[in-house]
Amino acid sequence: MSVHRKTQLNLGIAGLGVASTLFVPGVDASAHARIVAAADRRASAREAFTARYGGRAYADIADLCNDPDVDVVWVATPNQFHCAHAICAAEHGKHVICTKPMALNVEQAGAMCDAADRNGVKLLCGQTYSMSPDVQALRRIVRSGDLGKLIAINTWFYTDWLLKPRVNEEIDEALGGGVIFRHAPHLIDTIRLLGGGRVRSVRAAVGRWMRERPCPGNFSVFLEFEDGTPATIVYNGYGYFDTSELTWGIGNRMYSDAERIAVRQALREGRIDNSVAKEGMRFGAAASDASSAGSGATPTHKGTRAGIHWFGLTVASFERGDVRQSPDGIYLYSDAGRTEVPVFGGRGAGTLEVKEMYEAIHENKPIVHDGRWALATLEVGLAIAESARERREVMLSHQCGLNAA
Numbered sequence: 495m496s497v498h499r500k501t502q503l504n505l506g507i508a509g510l511g512v513a514s515t516l517f518v519p520g521v522d523a524s525a526h527a528r529i530v531a532a533a534d535r536r537a538s539a540r541e542a543f544t545a546r547y548g549g550r551a552y553a554d555i556a557d558l559c560n561d562p563d564v565d566v567v568w569v570a571t572p573n574q575f576h577c578a579h580a581i582c583a584a585e586h587g588k589h590v591i592c593t594k595p596m597a598l599n600v601e602q603a604g605a606m607c608d609a610a611d612r613n614g615v616k617l618l619c620g621q622t623y624s625m626s627p628d629v630q631a632l633r634r635i636v637r638s639g640d641l642g643k644l645i646a647i648n649t650w651f652y653t654d655w656l657l658k659p660r661v662n663e664e665i666d667e668a669l670g671g672g673v674i675f676r677h678a679p680h681l682i683d684t685i686r687l688l689g690g691g692r693v694r695s696v697r698a699a700v701g702r703w704m705r706e707r708p709c710p711g712n713f714s715v716f717l718e719f720e721d722g723t724p725a726t727i728v729y730n731g732y733g734y735f736d737t738s739e740l741t742w743g744i745g746n747r748m749y750s751d752a753e754r755i756a757v758r759q760a761l762r763e764g765r766i767d768n769s770v771a772k773e774g775m776r777f778g779a780a781a782s783d784a785s786s787a788g789s790g791a792t793p794t795h796k797g798t799r800a801g802i803h804w805f806g807l808t809v810a811s812f813e814r815g816d817v818r819q820s821p822d823g824i825y826l827y828s829d830a831g832r833t834e835v836p837v838f839g840g841r842g843a844g845t846l847e848v849k850e851m852y853e854a855i856h857e858n859k860p861i862v863h864d865g866r867w868a869l870a871t872l873e874v875g876l877a878i879a880e881s882a883r884e885r886r887e888v889m890l891s892h893q894c895g896l897n898a899a
């Protein structure tokens with residue numbers, strides 16, 4: 495679809511960190527939005543931004559929200575600020591895209607939804623893998639009913655999240671640190687999207703097994719949807735086995751096997767300066783390989799192929815078959831054997847979110863990953879932590895169905 499330039503959304507970025515480097519290329523390539531302003535408390539980020547885009551770069555998020563040229567603010571600051579920054583944008587009449595996780599707790603998430611409603615602006619909680627075309631294609635199979643009723647969803651994701659540079663707020667659970675806040679939203683969103691959204695209960699176990707990263711690093715979860723459909727998530731972020739070995743090398747890993755050995759050793763010996771290494775991955779950094787600073791390794795293995803990122807191996811099972819991703823789309827296993835349905839387009843972080851926001855604003859289409867949806871995803875994540883802590887099944891009360899087909 496071609497979009498007249500005048501109608502493009504003017505996007506302001508709140509937080510020029512690592513997350514921004516993941517969605518900026520997608521927004522730049524999008525016909526639906528253009529980047530016009532940003533805010534970050536780091537002067538180096540602001541300088542890098544104005545060098546690239548001209549425009550305005552503010553030190554204070556409130557000034558970005560006050561910029562009359564900005565239509566949409568993409569909140570990509572650390573988790574503990576999502577609520578305040580999203581509400582600030584809404585109060586200034588800006589539409590909001592908020593990266594995952596939506597917030598630290600259900601109360602914050604509810605306040606964000608209320609602020610958007612009160613101010614008549616759209617709220618989209620994005621940057622989760624469930625928006626990718628392959629997951630959308632899996633969803634279409636569920637809706638078609640061609641293979642009968644959905645009977646189970648199972649996901650396995652082994653990756654190297656804990657080996658990457660991590661600053662305090664990524665480790666401290668009170669600030670939204672650890673893999674339940676940071677990585678689980680991708681998997682929960684995917685499972686909820688396929689299962690229709692309404693999770694009834696959660697039983698989980700969570701592990702903290704890496705001395706250098708004292709935060710949740712693995713979890714095993716059993717979820718049951720309201721209609722009785724079961725789902726499981728098995729996640730491990732310690733960087734030994736990697737599920738991309740089972741998925742044609744497509745995944746989300748940062749380091750090759752050899753690099754993992756060097757980085758793990760450097761972490762154990764305290765040779766990695768996480769602040770320096772993290773800085774090297776942010777917007778405008780001179781070199782993205784600073785992520786391995788101190789280890790001697792230069793990460794070359796980004797775990798992607800043709801721009802595709804996968805968060806593990808997901809299989810949806812039906813009365814008469816199974817579906818899962820294939821190298822070029824999705825595989826359908828049915829009574830007729832295995833067939834491949836091609837799916838076009840990579841994950842396209844950035845492109846997908848601004849397209850959905852554009853269509854919501856200009857065509858009044860419902861937002862799939864809206865505030866209430868993301869609040870429900872957050873509730874599942876919090877229930878994983880609670881269930882593990884209390885060693886019991888946790889019942890949910892904020893779940894919702896899908897806004898759109």
Ligand SMILES: NC(=O)c1ccc[n+]([C@@H]2O[C@H](COP(=O)([O-])OP(=O)(O)OC[C@H]3O[C@@H](n4cnc5c(N)ncnc54)[C@H](O)[C@@H]3O)[C@@H](O)[C@H]2O)c1
Nearest residue numbers: 509510511512513534535536570571572573593594595621
């Ligand atoms: N979906 C994804 O693929 C993905 C990937 C990485 C991170 N994230 C999310 O993005 C968010 C940021 O993570 P990150 O890894 O980019 O962190 P980061 O530290 O690299 O980036 C945060 C940026 O916000 C700035 N900042 C922090 N507080 C600020 C404030 N009060 N005012 C102005 N600027 C401020 C920092 O200077 C920094 O540049 C987190 O919520 C994380 O979960 C999403």
